[in-house]
Structures are given as C-alpha cells and as structure tokens.
Amino acid sequence: MSGSSLQFDERDNVFAREDLKPGTPEYEEMYRRHPQWKACDDHIRSLPGLGAYVSAADMAMFNAPSWLMERIGAPDIVDGQPAPERVEITPERATMKVKSLARRLGSDLVGISLMNPAYAYSHRGRMIYPEEPWGEKITVGHRYAVSLGFREDLDLVRTGPYHGEMMETGLVYLRSAVTSVALAGYIRMLGYSARAHHFRNYQLLPVPLAVEAGLGELGRCGFLLTREFGNCLRLSTVTTDLPLICDRPVDIGVDDFCNRCKLCAEVCPSQAISKGGKVNVRGVMKWQIDPVKCLSYWNRVGTDCGVCIGSCPWTEPDNTFHRTAAKVASKSKWSRIFLLWIYPIIYGKYRPKTLPDWLNPRADTLFSGD
Numbered sequence: 001m002s003g004s005s006l007q008f009d010e011r012d013n014v015f016a017r018e019d020l021k022p023g024t025p026e027y028e029e030m031y032r033r034h035p036q037w038k039a040c041d042d043h044i045r046s047l048p049g050l051g052a053y054v055s056a057a058d059m060a061m062f063n064a065p066s067w068l069m070e071r072i073g074a075p076d077i078v079d080g081q082p083a084p085e086r087v088e089i090t091p092e093r094a095t096m097k098v099k100s101l102a103r104r105l106g107s108d109l110v111g112i113s114l115m116n117p118a119y120a121y122s123h124r125g126r127m128i129y130p131e132e133p134w135g136e137k138i139t140v141g142h143r144y145a146v147s148l149g150f151r152e153d154l155d156l157v158r159t160g161p162y163h164g165e166m167m168e169t170g171l172v173y174l175r176s177a178v179t180s181v182a183l184a185g186y187i188r189m190l191g192y193s194a195r196a197h198h199f200r201n202y203q204l205l206p207v208p209l210a211v212e213a214g215l216g217e218l219g220r221c222g223f224l225l226t227r228e229f230g231n232c233l234r235l236s237t238v239t240t241d242l243p244l245i246c247d248r249p250v251d252i253g254v255d256d257f258c259n260r261c262k263l264c265a266e267v268c269p270s271q272a273i274s275k276g277g278k279v280n281v282r283g284v285m286k287w288q289i290d291p292v293k294c295l296s297y298w299n300r301v302g303t304d305c306g307v308c309i310g311s312c313p314w315t316e317p318d319n320t321f322h323r324t325a326a327k328v329a330s331k332s333k334w335s336r337i338f339l340l341w342i343y344p345i346i347y348g349k350y351r352p353k354t355l356p357d358w359l360n361p362r363a364d365t366l367f368s369g370d
C-alpha cells in the first residue's frame, strides 16, 4: 500500500488491477511493487469477463447506462469552478436544501458527515480519463461529505448470480451518478466548491463515509447494511465546503447480527466472505471479503453475482412486517437471535429468482445453492 497508512491506494483495487495491460509501464510497476498479486491477477484477466454469456440484446441494456455514466464521470462534469458570488445561507437551511434536493433527484437515503481524509484514496488507480492518470496523488480537501443511498429492485437483485442483478446494478449506479453530479452542480452554483464521486469516478471510499453519516453499518459481506433496505442499495457521494450540519453514526445491531448470522458466507459461490471474525484493515477492525475470489467468480460466470445481497436477512421487501422486524432487530439481542432462528424456517435456502420475460434466459445453471 502507498500513501498514508490509513488510506487505500486505488491502484491496489482489484478492478484497477484487472484493467492493467501486460507490457505497459503501469503493469510493470504494479507487479514490481506487488509480485505476490501477479499470478492471480493474470488469471482474472484470462477469464471470459462480465457479460461473456449474456445475449447481445441484454448486454446492450447494461452497456447503455454504463456508457452514459462514463460520460458524466469525466473530471469536468464531476467537478468545476464554483460561482464567483456566494449565496449566504445558514448551515441549517443549506442542509435542508441539500437533503431535499438529493431526495427530489432520486436518492432514497441521505446523510452528512465530516470528510474523513483517511477515507480518501491516496493515488488514482483506474485509467478511465487521461486527465486523471494512474498513480496521480489524490487529495480531497473538502470538509463535508454528503452520502447518498439508492435502493435497488429486490426481485431483480434476487435473480443473482444471473444477469437481472447485473442490469439493476448498472441502472442504479447510473441514478446514483446523475444525482451526485446534479447535487454537486447545485452547490457550486451557490458559490461553494463541490465534487461528485460516483461509480465511474471515485476519489474516496463511499461505504465508511456512509457509516459516519448514519446511513447504516458495515456488514460481514463488505456492503453497507441499512435498516431500510438491508444491503440492497448503491452509493454515491458529494464532497463540499458548503457548511452543513452533520448526522451521527447509528447502531442498528449489525455487529451482533453479522457475528451470529454468516448466511452470506455460507451461500457465497466463491467463498469470498469470511465466516470468522473481524480483522485489522489499515488500523480498523472490520470484516474483510476476499476481492480476488469474488472478481474471479464474476469473470468466470460473466455477471456480478450479488448473491450476498439477495441472501441477507436485512434485505427484505419494504413492508410493515419487515420494517417492524428490522426495528426490533436493531434494539435487542434476543430478538436478533429469534429472527435468525426463524428466518431460514420461513425463507429456506437462497434460490435465484427466475429472470423476467424482458431478459433472455441463460441455458446453463450457475447456482444450485446446495
């Protein structure tokens, strides 16, 4: 790892490593610094890859949102100069406006925290935009981070590891990107610096910031777990200097629940999720998935899987029964034990849902669940 020991270097991210082309200076430098990763990364690059077994008609439904997302991830779209005249506004009023606009733009959850510099990447790793070259040092100077959560369609996510899940992920990432770009643009129009961070162009880790902003807690599966939607959501972030009122982290009982549960680890088709305890990651104790095992599975079966989302007991339809169950689970250890006992009795083992009619079925079987 490079940079501050607390920061994550985007070059070390498995997606950034997957992008590296043999023979390029970036490839040579990466495996000079990390020779232990070369064999597994070469193996990942040799696999069929996302979309390999998805029909052209369906794959275009995934590629179209990705195409637009890439355009609105360009450095001059996610960032820009603030208006020369500042609008005078109290932090309370600004917070109300920012949260309301975010929701109007499509965000299901909004929270605000200080921008913890430990959660900024130390160096650029993706090679999407020439203006942001591989290895460039990253500095996020803003004081505040607005975390935005976007719910995914549970029926589509539960087709995972078939490609209905992948379609939904791409679409919701686009929504999260559009909202973050428009919200950052709004703040700059008020005369304050602001930058959008979304799937095509992050300078930071959105999950720990969302935890600090009170959207939920980090689960065993490596995703944010929220009381409202479980882990069935995607995130984007806006960082800014506009003075805002911060939210507080929440304790909804995820630590205790995930300690007892392990359902996602049992059904993960690549055994990427640990059944053990938390480990020390850059000075923080947390659950850590194995991203190489996870991405290898994606590239082997040609979809981004999502079984750990569809199988999580927190990820249930938004109805009175499940809202009550989540509320109760947040408050008492005994109710968590009871819910964990009864959940498999009611729902059984995870089984992917059938793809909807508007997607072409796959001929092979990806997941038996046994």
Ligand code: SF4
Pocket: 267, 268, 269, 270, 271, 272, 273, 289, 293, 294, 295, 297, 298, 304, 305, 306, 307, 308, 309
């Ligand atoms: S996406 Fe699939 S392979 Fe990756 S951790 Fe989740 S369940 Fe495992």
Ligand code: SF4
Pocket: 219, 220, 221, 225, 257, 258, 259, 261, 262, 263, 264, 265, 311, 312, 313, 314
């Ligand atoms: S499936 Fe269970 S262990 Fe995994 S994230 Fe959800 S609650 Fe935690």
